[in-house]
Amino acid sequence: MGALPRGEIPLDPDAGPLFEFAAGLRKLREQAGRPTYRDLARKTHYGIATLSSAAAGRQLPSLAVTLAYVRACGGDEREWKLIWQRTADACTGADTSTGTGPENRRTSGATPPYVGLATFREADAAFFFGRERLTGALVEHLMEKRLLVLFGASGSGKSSVLRAGVLPAFPDVPSLVFTPGPNPLEECAARLAARAGIAPGPVHAELTAEPRTFHRTVRQILAMQQEEGPSVDELLVVVDQFEEVFTLCRDARERERFVTALVHAAQAPDSRTRVAIAVRSDFYTHCTRLAALVDVLPHAHHPVGPMTAEELRAAIVQPAARSRLTVESALLTTLIADAYGRPGALPLLSHALLETWKRRRGNALTLAGYRAAGGIEGALGQTAEEFHTALNDSRQQAARRLFLRLVALGEGTEDTKRRVPRQELDSTPDTEFVLEQATRARLLTADADHVEITHEALIRCWPRLGTWLDQDRSQERLHRALTEATTLWESLNHDPDTLYRGVRLAAAKDLPREALTARERAFLDASEAAARQAHERDRRRLRRLRRLSGALAALLVCAVATAAFAVRAQNTLTRQRNEAVALRAADEAVRLSQHKPSLAVQIALAAYRQTRHERTRDALLNTLSVTSIGPATAGPERSGRAPLQHTPAGHTPAVPADGRVLAMADGSKIVLWDMKNPRQPRRLGTTDGAGLGPIQFTRDGNTLLGVDSQGTLRLWDVTDPRRPRALSKRPTDHSGYVYSVAVRPDGRVAATGSYDDTIRLWDISDPARPRMLDQLTGHDGDVKPVVFSPDGKTLASGSNDHDVRIWDVSDPRHASLVARLTGHEHFVDALAYSPNGRTLLSGSDDHTARLWDISALPGHSGLGRLARHTDIVTSVAFASHGRTAVTVGIDGVVKAWDMTDRTRPVPLANLTNPRGTVKEVRYLKADGTFLTVTAHHGVQIWYTDVDRALADACDRVHGTITRIQWSRYFPRLAYAPPCPHRL
Structure with missing residues (x-):
């Protein structure tokens, strides 16, 4: 039996314009035969909660949600766009006694005039100030050139200016607004199919086979809409957070096809598409590696710079004035001084204003409230810490696992947020409670299908999250790879060929079981079972070989003549095998250095003694150089390191x-x-x-x-x-x-x-x-x-x-x-x-x-x-x-050079900072000691003197490597701990 239509809460007749708007949506659904919200969600690509709240009468939904609802119910989109605009205008101008307003913003000031960490949306246009000049330039650019690539630092307001500035400037042009995610071509096909009212599968297949069909599909959609209603000439496509095609999408071919589809749709002679792309400025170099984009980039790109003092004044004062609030002059001066010229300050400013509004005095936002909130630098971290402190121990552990899963670790770039499907999370009571509380605190954004961090500013400004990332970066890379492998295993119906084996299985087994979801534990269990079966098969094969060895004894006399050659060959093979084992162990030592430093030092030292090679030398220096971690939080570090509050950070x-x-x-x-x-x-x-x-x-x-x-x-x-x-x-x-x-x-x-x-x-x-x-x-x-x-x-x-x-x-x-x-x-x-x-x-x-x-x-x-x-x-x-x-860089690599011959510098060491991007390097002493500072403000001490490293290595060891550990990292090599008798 099909699902019954869900009952809806009666509307409040006192809700003014929102009552009429919601009643109209409900009537439209009745005329469509009362489809369930689950059916509407499948047609619209929006969550059930989003669609049901659209007709609840409590707040005005966004224009995009409204039109999707109308389209799924067979209504007239052009008519409803006008209805939505009239309702938004009526709510904006409503009397304070009515308590109504667009997007849950009432002019009475009972709800905040600032969005905090959230992005301004099209429905927030009435509260979006300070970017009028930039908006005008972007609209003019799109009108003339059809393709816009908007570059700006994280927190510069790219998403907001496109959604709340550019989109309202094209009132009669339908739009598609989406983020690429891990499968950008599939996401694009789903949005196009929802717009056309057709199944997404064929659209995805066509785009995969020939990306240029995107242009034709848009023309078909527009032609269908012209037959069904008033003329629609163009489609505006907004791709937000374009950097996800690099951070989340692992398929280079899908990435190229997606970009080709967008660029061709905007550049075709008979184009009916305008494309606006928002991408973080530190991914500019990545964009130049896309063949379809590099040729058009010089004429399509537009930078987003910091706001001027006057623009900041408008962004602070005008939303408050709309809500009949005042901003204390001392507060305004302080806010402008704190935010002016700071890259990425806008979400911090908006969040600080939101927290100041919560501490307002009557209808006035005050400097005292701003300082109580923690100021522009501390408000976000303070909010996150208050959320974390309110959790009990088990829920704090669940919060740590959840937030780490929501960060995409930078590969040559700073860390970014990661949009996670709900099915990737375990539905435990602790996880559900943490998710609900973090969403209420506006730290996370969740819908029926996905969860993500509200803004990347949280990654930079919550010291505790930065510390978690610094401590667990290597483990998180392993964990993220395990998550992807689990998803692949499930998608291929538990194909045994996709299971982990060998080194990958051994590394994954080091991950804490409590950090894994049930899906990931099932994948690891299946991998271990397959490994045991393979081991048993090898044992049976070995027994058969031993039985045959007696028969081979007769050939011993013939083998004497070639014995010398065999011995030499065996020695060569043994040496090559030992070298390969040492190189692999050196790589493992670097990976272990963050969470098992004592073991890592011993593995690296043993590997270097076994094989004097650049990789083993660099691994030894890496394991000995991990000393200081920031920024500070309470509590001691793992592995016996000093408390973090006694560690340099900045x-x-x-x-x-x-x-x-x-x-x-x-x-x-x-x-x-x-x-x-x-x-x-x-x-x-x-x-x-x-x-x-x-x-x-x-x-x-x-x-x-x-x-x-x-x-x-x-x-x-x-x-x-x-x-x-x-x-x-x-x-x-x-x-x-x-x-x-x-x-x-x-x-x-x-x-x-x-x-x-x-x-x-x-x-x-x-x-x-x-x-x-x-x-x-x-x-x-x-x-x-x-x-x-x-x-x-x-x-x-x-x-x-x-x-x-x-x-x-x-x-x-x-x-x-x-x-x-x-x-x-x-x-x-x-x-x-x-x-x-x-x-x-x-x-x-x-x-x-x-x-x-x-x-x-x-x-x-x-x-x-x-x-x-x-x-x-x-x-x-x-x-x-x-x-x-x-020399150091965003790629996280620390390179030391021998400059004895200035014309031919020689690499002295190639070290890897396990915490990603390195921002600064300073020498400390004449003996070669130097420090680096990471993007997360952590400080790390290094030296490149191998003789000193060999002399000091065992001083860093606590506990001798066991025989079991040795056999894992040095298989078939005699047990020879490099630092014996260490307590």
Whole structure:
């Protein structure tokens, strides 16, 4: 029997315009024969809850949901678009006594005028302010060129401007809005089929066979709609979170077909499709690898920059005014100062405003409420922590498992959110409770079919989640692979050929059973059963071989003549086998280093002793370099490490010339650390930070400089690092974000590089009264790194114009350009002088680091290219002796180079940061110790001296490797623990 139509809650006649709207939808459903909401969900591709709430009369559904409901019931979409618009206008202008408003926003102020972490939707257009200029530019672009690729940092508002800005500008054009997910072509086919009212299977098959049929399918849909009702000329396709085609889609061919379909539909001579794509800016390089997109990208891309102060003012004040609220002037000033020039600040600002609204005083949003919420930096983390603290122990563990599953780990990029099907989650009471509470807190978004993190800002701003990711990154990669393998196994009807075997099975067995779902445990159990059966078959085969061995004894005499050759061959095979085992063990050691560091060190040490190879050397250095993890949360780490609150963390490091002190700025303060023993850092003093960006010590280490988010130059006396003392602060007067600060070796002159394309020189000989000396112009793009030469006579600067410029600053009041170094194909992000000043090292978005001979300025020449990174080179550094250098990048790789021969640098070590993207590198001491800072603000200490590594390795071991563990990682090798008798 078919499912009975579900009963609906009676409508509230006092709900004003919403009563009439919901009653009309219910009448339309009655006329269609009262289909069940399950049937409507299958037709519309929306969840049951979404469709039923559309006709509940409590809030106005989005226009897209309304039209899908109408289309499934056979109604007139054009008529209902007008009805929806009239209802939205009526709700917006409703009297406060009615308590109505679009999308659950009443003008009475009883519901918030801010969306928090959620994206603005088309129905929120009346509350979307501050992006009018950008919206106009995007609409004009789409009208002229039909294809728009919108690039912007995470949290820059790409999704909101497309949904609440661009879509309402095309009121008579139907739209398809979707995210690609793991199967973008299938998702696209499902949306097209729902629009046409046909089964998605044939559409998907056609798009797979020939992606250009997308264009024809759109024309057919529009032609059908013209026959059924008023003329519809075009379709607007919005693909949000396009980066999912790289982070979630594993099929390169499907990715290419999907992009080909979109580009052809927009570029065809008789095109009836306009396509808008929103993609994170750190995936620009990935986009250039798509053949269908690379040719059109120069004419189709449009950047989303940070909002101006006036735009921020409108985004803060206008929604409040719509809801008859006021914003305290002190709060407005603070909000603009905190958000201005900060990449990715918009969701944090919106969430802070939402939390401030919850703490409002009458109809006023106040500075006191904002501070109580935690401010723009802490509001989101505070909300997440309050949610987490309210859970009991078992539910906290369930929350950890759930949030880790909802993050797509970056491969050369920062981590992103992951949309997870409900069937991937276990429906345990703890999981369901956590999901409900996190959804109420607006940390997660859930519908009938999927769950996802509301905004990626949560990944950056919740320290606890960042720590979970740092601690479990290697395990999470294994777990994610296991999830995909389980899905494949189920989709192929439990095909035994898809089960895990060998090393993959052994690695997966190390995953905690409690972290696995029932589906994943069933897959592992089936894999272990198949492995046992295979082992039993091998044993039977071995017994048969042994019985045959007696017969072979007769051939022994014949074999004597070839014995010597056999022995040599056997020795060769044994050596090759042992080498292969050692290399595989080295790889396993790197994987284990995060959650089993003691075992990892022993495996790496044994592998290196077995086979002296680059991979075993790098594995040993990797396992010994994992020391510090941030950001801080309460409680001790696993594996006996120090509590996290005693570990350096932040996003910007500074180290004086002697390397004995480390300063870390994390946006709210600067913490100073004693680094005399880098493996046991000791916290010293703390300064105020006010959203600090770049910081730098003077050479003697007695003064610390920094530039905060408001563009103010600050100086502190850190002669006693336990008691830092503020000396002065003054505006830099840069009109853009200040990216970098540098100090001349004599400590008397500083430089600041800014996104206003200029460099400013400062006299800091009197730290209490810094004065501007000169402004350097000439770069045609954002100025990023600035660095003084060791003798202080020149200054090097890098820019988004792809150039490195060298300036004569011997007289800082009249600085002049000396040389312009060209050759990088993209932005220049990092610079470092060699200690003798004869060589310059630069790092770029083109994935390379370059060496320049500048010993005879203005003459200069390129020495070589260090082109072994697979993504942006974010930071470079020379050791104080000049014989080595380090380059790091978004690909998570830390590369050390032997610079003895400047013309032919030799790789010294190729290390892998298990926590992904590396943002900064700084040398600490002359012995080669250096630190790196990850995208999650974690600090890691490294050294590349193999002799020292061999001497120190066993000091890091707790407990000797067992025989069982040895046989797993070194099969068929005699048990020889490298650190015996370790307790």
